[in-house]
Amino acid sequence: MENNNLRNSLKNGPDENGNFGIFGGRFVAETLMPLILELQSEYKKAKNDKAYQAELSALNSTYTGRPSPLYFAERLTNELNGAKIYFKREELNHTGSHKINNCLGQILLAKRMGRTRIIAETGAGQHGVATATVCARFGLPCVIYMGATDVERQAPNVFRMKLLGAEVVPVSAGAGTLKDAMNEALRDWVTNVDDTYYLIGTAAGPHPYPAMVRDFQSIIGHELREQFLKVEGKLPDAIVACIGGGSNAIGIFHTFLDDNEVKLYGAEAGGYGLDVENGHAASMSGGKPGVLHGNRTYLLQNEDGQILEGHSISAGLDYPGVGPEHSFLKDSGRVNYVPITDKEALEAFQICTKLEGIIPALESAHGLAQVIKLAPTMDKEQTIVLNLSGRGDKDVETVGKHLGVEL
Amino acid sequence: MSENRIKKAFEKCKHENRAAFMPFVSAGYPDIKTSQAIMDGFPQAGADIIEVGMPFSDPMADGPIVEAAGHVALKNGQTLQKTLNMVASFRQKDSETPIILMGYYNPIYIFGVDNFLDEAKKAGVDGLIVVDLPSEEDGELCLPALKANIDFIRLTTPTTNDERLKTVLKNSSGFIYYVSITGITGSKITNYDKVEKAVKRIKSQTELPVCVGFGIKTADDAKAIGKHADGVVIASVLIKALGDSLENEKATKQSVNSVLEIVRSLAKGVRQAR
Ligand SMILES: Cc1ncc(COP(=O)(O)O)c(C=O)c1O
Numbered sequence A: 001m002e003n004n005n006l007r008n009s010l011k012n013g014p015d016e017n018g019n020f021g022i023f024g025g026r027f028v029a030e031t032l033m034p035l036i037l038e039l040q041s042e043y044k045k046a047k048n049d050k051a052y053q054a055e056l057s058a059l060n061s062t063y064t065g066r067p068s069p070l071y072f073a074e075r076l077t078n079e080l081n082g083a084k085i086y087f088k089r090e091e092l093n094h095t096g097s098h099k100i101n102n103c104l105g106q107i108l109l110a111k112r113m114g115r116t117r118i119i120a121e122t123g124a125g126q127h128g129v130a131t132a133t134v135c136a137r138f139g140l141p142c143v144i145y146m147g148a149t150d151v152e153r154q155a156p157n158v159f160r161m162k163l164l165g166a167e168v169v170p171v172s173a174g175a176g177t178l179k180d181a182m183n184e185a186l187r188d189w190v191t192n193v194d195d196t197y198y199l200i201g202t203a204a205g206p207h208p209y210p211a212m213v214r215d216f217q218s219i220i221g222h223e224l225r226e227q228f229l230k231v232e233g234k235l236p237d238a239i240v241a242c243i244g245g246g247s248n249a250i251g252i253f254h255t256f257l258d259d260n261e262v263k264l265y266g267a268e269a270g271g272y273g274l275d276v277e278n279g280h281a282a283s284m285s286g287g288k289p290g291v292l293h294g295n296r297t298y299l300l301q302n303e304d305g306q307i308l309e310g311h312s313i314s315a316g317l318d319y320p321g322v323g324p325e326h327s328f329l330k331d332s333g334r335v336n337y338v339p340i341t342d343k344e345a346l347e348a349f350q351i352c353t354k355l356e357g358i359i360p361a362l363e364s365a366h367g368l369a370q371v372i373k374l375a376p377t378m379d380k381e382q383t384i385v386l387n388l389s390g391r392g393d394k395d396v397e398t399v400g401k402h403l404g405v406e407l
Numbered sequence B: 001m002s003e004n005r006i007k008k009a010f011e012k013c014k015h016e017n018r019a020a021f022m023p024f025v026s027a028g029y030p031d032i033k034t035s036q037a038i039m040d041g042f043p044q045a046g047a048d049i050i051e052v053g054m055p056f057s058d059p060m061a062d063g064p065i066v067e068a069a070g071h072v073a074l075k076n077g078q079t080l081q082k083t084l085n086m087v088a089s090f091r092q093k094d095s096e097t098p099i100i101l102m103g104y105y106n107p108i109y110i111f112g113v114d115n116f117l118d119e120a121k122k123a124g125v126d127g128l129i130v131v132d133l134p135s136e137e138d139g140e141l142c143l144p145a146l147k148a149n150i151d152f153i154r155l156t157t158p159t160t161n162d163e164r165l166k167t168v169l170k171n172s173s174g175f176i177y178y179v180s181i182t183g184i185t186g187s188k189i190t191n192y193d194k195v196e197k198a199v200k201r202i203k204s205q206t207e208l209p210v211c212v213g214f215g216i217k218t219a220d221d222a223k224a225i226g227k228h229a230d231g232v233v234i235a236s237v238l239i240k241a242l243g244d245s246l247e248n249e250k251a252t253k254q255s256v257n258s259v260l261e262i263v264r265s266l267a268k269g270v271r272q273a274r
Helices: A002-007 A030-047 A050-064 A074-080 A099-112 A126-138 A148-153 A155-163 A178-191 A209-217 A219-232 A247-256 A324-332 A342-356 A362-377 A393-402 B005-015 B032-045 B064-075 B080-093 B105-111 B113-123 B142-147 B162-170 B192-203 B219-226 B236-245 B255-271
Strands: A023-027 A070-072 A084-089 A117-122 A142-147 A167-171 A196-198 A238-242 A263-271 A288-292 A294-299 A335-341 A383-388 B020-026 B050-053 B099-103 B127-130 B154-156 B176-179 B210-213 B231-234
Touching: A023 A288, A023 A324, A030 A050, A030 A099, A030 A178, A030 A209, A030 B154, A030 B162, A050 A099, A070 A219, A074 A084, A074 A342, A074 A362, A084 A219, A099 A126, A099 A196, A099 A209, A099 A247, A117 A126, A117 A178, A126 A142, A126 A155, A142 A148, A142 A178, A148 A155, A148 A167, A155 A167, A155 A393, A167 A178, A178 A196, A209 A219, A209 A247, A209 A324, A219 A247, A219 A383, A238 A247, A238 A362, A247 A263, A247 A324, A247 A383, A263 A342, A263 A362, A288 B105, A294 A324, A324 A335, A335 A342, A335 A362, A342 A362, A342 A393, A362 A383, A362 A393, B005 B020, B020 B032, B020 B064, B020 B210, B020 B236, B020 B255, B032 B050, B032 B080, B032 B255, B050 B064, B050 B080, B064 B236, B080 B099, B080 B105, B080 B113, B105 B113, B113 B142, B154 B162, B162 B192, B176 B192, B192 B210, B192 B219, B219 B231, B219 B255, B231 B236, B231 B255, B236 B255
Parallel strands: A084 A383, A117 A142, A117 A196, A142 A167, A238 A263, A238 A383, A263 A335, B020 B050, B020 B231, B050 B099, B099 B127, B154 B176, B176 B210, B210 B231
Antiparallel strands: A023 A294, A070 A084, A288 A294
16 A cells, blocks of 8 residues: 555656656766766765765754744735735745755765865856855855856846855856856866866756755755644645746655645746747746756757747746756646746735835745735635745845836 | 668778768858858868768857857758758768768757658768767667667767776767867867877777767877877867858858868878878
């Protein structure tokens, strides 16, 4: 019976080759294969190493400040007059987002593997800041690739990275966003295989990254289960998270995948709207399966298989792909992926700021917009949790621009 | 054509005691007509085997020169179908020189693997190099290609140790492409001896010809590498010369010849290597 349950579990992926159903895999140049295989085996060992786990756990509590609080958003709940709304407050983490959870896990792994140089890609700059932070903490040199467009729209984070000692390399290829930064980071890695560790910032890329990043982020969901049972005595009726590459979402969803009573929603970047060609970054709502950056997954692409640039007001969601486990969960029907437009996210950003005194990241504001749509359709006894993945200090300038305010 | 053109080309070179010379053309760069003329001119200029780049929006293993060329081609409307048409057009004029398509998997995946192999066979394609399909993903395209009698040429790199080499060689056919550096196209080879050693190491484990690419820029490079390798691939220098010949991204009278001239010179280098 129990075996049967396990076989039907949605939590079993990926298989030994990194596949979640048809998604995932290891679509990389041969130069990188030995590195990826080594990473896979080292990660497996670390996972079962008590000393490694203890070190990570100590850093999570004393450096990041975990567990992150579960907060009842009372005024927002009253305003929407529907389900009770809770925030899982990842924005209170050290460095201001969930990204640090993954960075600590991977930097300890890099150290174990004897790597002496760290590279990473970043969109919003949150992953770049978190990476630069752990590199400062462990005394490792660090190069961050960031699209030139993003360097401009997330200027405060660029300066933070530099203060932390990182070298920030602007990438002007393509639209100068996250996809281009990832291409450039991969090129660096292919060139500097001997000493370099590539610290990918989301649950995407070649196996074992999607599973590994998910594992590091799953602490969000595990804490939530415990916290929620304590305050509400049951599981939430719905959980909402925004989807860039999908790391904060899979982190909060994963432990609940087999709890079918918990509805799961992923908010993709709908940009100007799904009907605007190349005007959004909703790879699952508006793309189709393809192969990029080491994995098969839903991608925005044209009929010739060329990848589109996409658009989102939020640099962290402005990516034409998504982690492979989300593609799998979409096709399985377990998670409901919905597009949220720039405009809806901007409105949610302001509502949250005014009603709760919390400035959310524009990424998280996409999740919030979905909560705002959902809550009024639910009963007052029901509950929703939003993964408040990051704080919005970095976005103040961008939001000002959109509201016609020069700072 | 039941004869394997790739095999025949290497046999001919072996008979002449020299490495095969393999220039690269980026399909559709700067336009179809020019790249077709370059491709058509390669055999006369000394090419034994031709590599045709299928442009991709996100070429992870390519340096800025090859990437930019591909982007210009895409901007001008190049598609996988048009690249296949170029090969078919070449085949009407030349039934001997092998054609290898080189690129990334997604456009093929979207075209449909079976459909692609059918069309490639019909067009006269002899082999495929797909950068982001390592042995672990053989089921995707490698095995179907072998079944369709199209060679699947795999890259080995300085990171491919003996253990890994066994895996890489397993379903390889046509020849082995040794990437002379860890890095992207357009970088330069710095150590000939290291490359020679690597080529010998690979040759001790396979009957297939071993060719070297990435980082060969001058006739001297070609000569040095061609001493030990069974083939020498050049790409970035040709694309760079072509780029330099353009005016406002458009081909000029000199464009085709500026590429073929380098091909002639490097082909000569290869022929004088041993
Ligand atoms: C605050 C915040 N949330 C979400 C994301 C999106 O990434 P992911 O989907 O991996 O959580 C980012 C990425 O930069 C971010 O900074």
